[in-house]
Amino acid sequence: MAVVGGSYAGMAAALQLLRARRTVLIVDAGKRRNRAATQAHGFLGQDGTDPGEIARVARAQLERYATLTWVEGRVVSAGGTKDDFTIASEDGHEYRARRLLLATGVSDELPQVQGLAERWGTSVFHCPYCHGYELDSGAIGVIASGPNSVHQARLLPEWGQVTLLTNGLLDLDPNVRQELLERGVAIEPTPIAGIEGHADVVLTDGRTLVFSGLFTAPRNAPSSPVAEQVGCELMETPMGTQVSTNEARQTSVAGVYACGDVARVPHSISLAVGDGAWAGAQLHQSLVFPAAQA
Incomplete structure (x- = not known):
């Protein structure tokens, strides 16, 4: 499984998969949307904490799982079909995965x-x-x-x-x-x-x-073209453009899931973490029960 984007939603999704003893690749460009903020608020148990510290601790916890591979870099292309996706990073490396989970976040048009x-x-x-x-x-x-x-x-x-x-x-x-x-x-x-x-x-x-x-109130758009490259349907919301998903966080492309700011409104760390956890569990179940989420 490949997770494109290693911020709060992506890590929350990956955690569910790692705990199901699945092999997970995270490719992250290191550009958290809230990187200018010095405190996170409204996130139970972390109110007032530096959001960078929340991300650092979360990554350290994920890296305790032997089946995680973390790649620092930006995904520049993606393609394929269910059970056989390929993503390429900006340094020229290619990776294959049975499922893709897009947690790329959004850009803000100010x-x-x-x-x-x-x-x-x-x-x-x-x-x-x-x-x-x-x-x-x-x-x-x-x-x-x-x-x-x-x-x-x-x-x-x-x-x-x-x-x-x-x-x-x-x-x-x-x-x-x-x-x-x-x-x-x-x-x-x-x-x-x-x-x-x-x-x-x-x-x-x-x-x-x-x-x-x-x-x-900025207008938002996916911060990466990966969703469009694999053919995912986009939708317009009052806040801008996001990836269209169903309740299981499946996109319009079989085998591709999306979560966090790129796939839901409104936006916050709490909502991103919850959405990512749900998406990770649903992706895992698509591997266990493929006919149910065809």
């Missing part, structure tokens, strides 16, 4: 605001359940990126005083505007010139709005 990308994961976030509490009920800015920004602005008053910065991207329906105002959300229509300091938003009229933290 709003084109000067200074935003540099603060992504440190003072600009997407998930209030992961980062809202630490803002200590302070001022929160929501930088519009599309319709999902309205949902963020509706939800975030639970964590502080919210200002929705429409930045020329949202034309609010009068009913939506009234609902936001009733939630205590301030609406700022002036375009953004850039972000400075910790989370200070400089507007084009010269004003600077100081926030404890900022939120935005």
Whole structure:
């Protein structure tokens, strides 16, 4: 079995297979989506822990199993059919596997605001359940990126005083505007010139709005072309593009499974770990009972 992507979902899936005494290959490019964050939150038993440390400990635990092979590198191509897949890494090595599990994660398409990308994961976030509490009920800015920004602005008053910065991207329906105002959300229509300091938003009229933290809703897409290379069906969600799977985390291609951020919304470490564990178990059962998951 080959797992493409060795972050939280991929490792959780691999653990189920290793404990079933199966031979597992993990190929990982080492680009965790949350690598800029210094603390993980909302993950039971690990709240406040450095997410890099969570990943390091998890890998060390997996490496205790003799049937694991871990390859550091990026998968650049994949193909084949059930029971006979081939993947190739960027260093030219090829690997064969009976099953593929895609846990590649996603890339984030961020709003084109000067200074935003540099603060992504440190003072600009997407998930209030992961980062809202630490803002200590302070001022929160929501930088519009599309319709999902309205949902963020509706939800975030639970964590502080919210200002929705429409930045020329949202034309609010009068009913939506009234609902936001009733939630205590301030609406700022002036375009953004850039972000400075910790989370200070400089507007084009010269004003600077100081926030404890900022939120935005990026569009997501698989961070690797492997799913498309093997022919997996993709689907559109309000958050972007993901790999389409059924309840057993099978993709549209027999023998190929997907889990974690690349195959589900919303996204968090907790959800990725749970999804990966389920996918790993289901993949294992496809080997034991092939007719049931044909």
